[in-house]
Amino acid sequence: MSIVNTPSIHEDKIDLARACIEHRATWMALTFLEMKKRGLDAEGITRAAVRQTGHIHGGRIRENTSDPQDMRTFSTAFLHEDGRKMFEIDIVEAEHDHLKAEFHYCALVSAWQKLGLDEDTIALLCDIAMDGDRGIAESMGYTLELGDTIAKGCSTCKLHFHK
Numbered sequence: 441m442s443i444v445n446t447p448s449i450h451e452d453k454i455d456l457a458r459a460c461i462e463h464r465a466t467w468m469a470l471t472f473l474e475m476k477k478r479g480l481d482a483e484g485i486t487r488a489a490v491r492q493t494g495h496i497h498g499g500r501i502r503e504n505t506s507d508p509q510d511m512r513t514f515s516t517a518f519l520h521e522d523g524r525k526m527f528e529i530d531i532v533e534a535e536h537d538h539l540k541a542e543f544h545y546c547a548l549v550s551a552w553q554k555l556g557l558d559e560d561t562i563a564l565l566c567d568i569a570m571d572g573d574r575g576i577a578e579s580m581g582y583t584l585e586l587g588d589t590i591a592k593g594c595s596t597c598k599l600h601f602h603k
Contacts, residue, residue, distance in 0.1 A: 442559075442593055443549060443553065443559060443562065443590060443591065443593055444590075444593075444595070445545060445546055445549045445550055445553065445590050446545070447528065447545045448528060448544070448545070449525050449528055449545075451525065453522070454522065454525045454526055457522065457526050458526055458547040458550070459547075461526065461547035461548060461551075462547050462548070462550055462551035462554070463551075464548075465547065465548035465550075465551035465552060465565075465569070466551045466554075466555065468486065468490075468548075468565065468568075468569065469551070469552055469555055469557065469561075469565055470555075471486070472486050472565065472568070483564070483568065486568050487568050487571050490568055490569060490571040490572045490575070491571040491572065491574065491575040492575065493572050493575065494571060494572035494573060494574060494575020494576045494577075494578070494579070495575045495576075495578065495579050497572070497575070497576055497579075498575055498576035498577070498578065498579025498580055499579050501514070501517045501518055501576060501579070501580065502579055502580055504517050505517045505580075508580055508581065509536075509581075510536050511534060511535065511536060511537060511538055511539045511582070511601060511602075511603075512534050512535070512536065512539075514539065514580055514582075514601070515531060515534040515539050515541075518576065519531060519541060526545075526547065527543040527544070527545055527546060527547070528543065528544035528545040529541050529542065529543050529544070530542045530544070537602060537603050538600065538601060538602035538603070539599075539600070539601040539602075540598070540599070540600050540601075541598075541599050542596040542597065542598050542599075543590070543596055543597040543599070544595070544596050545590075546566075546590045546591070546597065548565070548566065548569055549562060549566065549590050549591050552565055552566075552591075559591075559593070562591045563589070563591045563592050565591070566589055566590075566591030566592075567586075567589075567591075570584075570586050570589075573586075573599065577601055580601075581603065582601045582602060582603055583601070583602055583603070584599060584600070584601050585599075585600040585602070586598070586599060586600075587599070587600065
């Protein structure tokens with residue numbers, strides 16, 4: 441497997457936001473690795489914390505969604521314009537009962553690559569980070585299915601939110 445993760449959009453505001461995301465991902469990875477080194481349940485602890493963060497963000501998104509039962513309104517609140525640029529997201533399908541999106545770049549993966557982490561660790565950290573999005577989905581009353589991921593060497597991350 442070989443991870444290819446190169447942004448094509450470069451704007452000052454977007455690059456700054458990506459740097460903030462990389463900073464967060466660096467904290468996450470180093471905290472995870474330190475817990476693992478100390479013999480703690482690094483994966484379980486990190487997953488629980490990230491999922492809880494997703495629930496917090498999901499609650500905020502739900503409050504700002506005019507009709508939480510309509511995934512088109514969720515799409516607008518969750519995948520706002522700057523977020524779509526940061527992760528280079530294509531909304532493949534946005535219907536009342538489901539949302540499919542493809543991410544073409546990931547700042548978190550970029551951070552983990554800069555740390556020199558091996559690809560298996562990057563793939564695991566990616567799946568843990570996706571617990572945040574799973575938590576958002578749960579807060580909205582949805583399910584998130586994760587398909588391909590950049591962290592696993594695919595060209596995109598494929599997310600499918602549905603009821």
